[in-house]
Amino acid sequence: EELKARLQAEGLFDTERKKPLPAHLRRLAVITSPSGAAVRDVLSVLARRFPLLDVELLPTLVQGDTAAAQITALLRRADASGRYDAILLTRGGGSLEDLWAFNDEQLARAIAASTTPVVSAVGHETDFSLSDFAADLRAPTPSVAAELLVPDRRDLDARVRRLQQRLAQLQAHALGQAMQRADRAVLRLQAQGPQARLALLRQRQQALSARLRAFWQRQLEQRRARLAHGHSALRAVQPARRLELLRGRLEALA
Structure with missing residues (x-):
C-alpha cells in the first residue's frame, strides 16, 4: 500500500496517461x-474469436524471486522491438505470495513507460x-482480457454482410x-x-451557295452595265475623233 501510494502520487496510475488499444490488433x-492455465484460456478465446490475430508467446516465470525481473525484461524488449500492437501480461489465480511478482516497482514503472x-x-x-493499476487496461481474468483485445468474428461476419448489402445497394443505385x-x-x-x-x-x-450565286449575279450585272456604258461612250467619241483627224490631214495636205 505504501508503494502504491507513492507511485500513484507520481502519476503512474493517472487515467490521462493511459493509452487506448488499437481498434484492430495484428500482432x-x-x-x-x-x-x-492462463495461456490456454487466452489462446483458446483468441482462436475462437479472431483466428487472424498473430499471437506470440513470450514465456517467463510468473512467480518466485526472479519472476519480476524476467517479466520486466521481456516487457521492455517487446516494447522496444516495435513488433506488437499490444502486450498482455497475464497469469492465473493464486495466493498473494504467488501474485507478488506483479507488485514489483520496476515492473510497474516499465509498464507505465x-x-x-x-x-x-x-x-x-x-x-x-500494481501491474493492474499501471497498465493501460485491466482485465479481471485472462479470458476476459482476450475478449477485450479482439472482436468476435461472428460480429465481424455480420458487419461484413451488412457492408456487402450496402455496397450492392450503392452499386445498383x-x-x-x-x-x-x-x-x-x-x-x-x-x-x-x-x-x-x-x-x-x-x-x-x-x-x-444561293448567297454566292446572288453575289456573283449582282457583280456580273454591274460589270455588264459598266461595259455597255463604255461601249456607248466609245461609239459616241470615235466619229468626232475620226473627223478631227481627217480634218487635220486635209489641212496638212492643203
Missing part, C-alpha cells in the same frame, strides 16, 4: 507462463496488483443513375446525330 505479445499499450490480467476478478445518364445522352445524340448535323450542313451549304 499480440503474451507474457506469461507457457504451462499455466511502455509505448506499446499494455493489458494486465493477473489472477481472479478479486485480485489486484449508381448503375441506375449511369443508365439514366446514358439514355439521356443517346437522346441528345439522336437529336444532334450525324444525320441531323449533315442535314444542317446541307442547309447551310445551300444557303451559302
Whole structure:
C-alpha cells in the first residue's frame, strides 16, 4: 500500500496517461507462463474469436524471486522491438505470495513507460496488483482480457454482410443513375446525330451557295452595265475623233 501510494502520487496510475488499444490488433505479445492455465484460456478465446490475430508467446516465470525481473525484461524488449500492437501480461489465480511478482516497482514503472499499450490480467476478478493499476487496461481474468483485445468474428461476419448489402445497394443505385445518364445522352445524340448535323450542313451549304450565286449575279450585272456604258461612250467619241483627224490631214495636205 505504501508503494502504491507513492507511485500513484507520481502519476503512474493517472487515467490521462493511459493509452487506448488499437481498434484492430495484428500482432499480440503474451507474457506469461507457457504451462499455466492462463495461456490456454487466452489462446483458446483468441482462436475462437479472431483466428487472424498473430499471437506470440513470450514465456517467463510468473512467480518466485526472479519472476519480476524476467517479466520486466521481456516487457521492455517487446516494447522496444516495435513488433506488437499490444502486450498482455497475464497469469492465473493464486495466493498473494504467488501474485507478488506483479507488485514489483520496476515492473510497474516499465509498464507505465511502455509505448506499446499494455493489458494486465493477473489472477481472479478479486485480485489486484500494481501491474493492474499501471497498465493501460485491466482485465479481471485472462479470458476476459482476450475478449477485450479482439472482436468476435461472428460480429465481424455480420458487419461484413451488412457492408456487402450496402455496397450492392450503392452499386445498383449508381448503375441506375449511369443508365439514366446514358439514355439521356443517346437522346441528345439522336437529336444532334450525324444525320441531323449533315442535314444542317446541307442547309447551310445551300444557303451559302444561293448567297454566292446572288453575289456573283449582282457583280456580273454591274460589270455588264459598266461595259455597255463604255461601249456607248466609245461609239459616241470615235466619229468626232475620226473627223478631227481627217480634218487635220486635209489641212496638212492643203
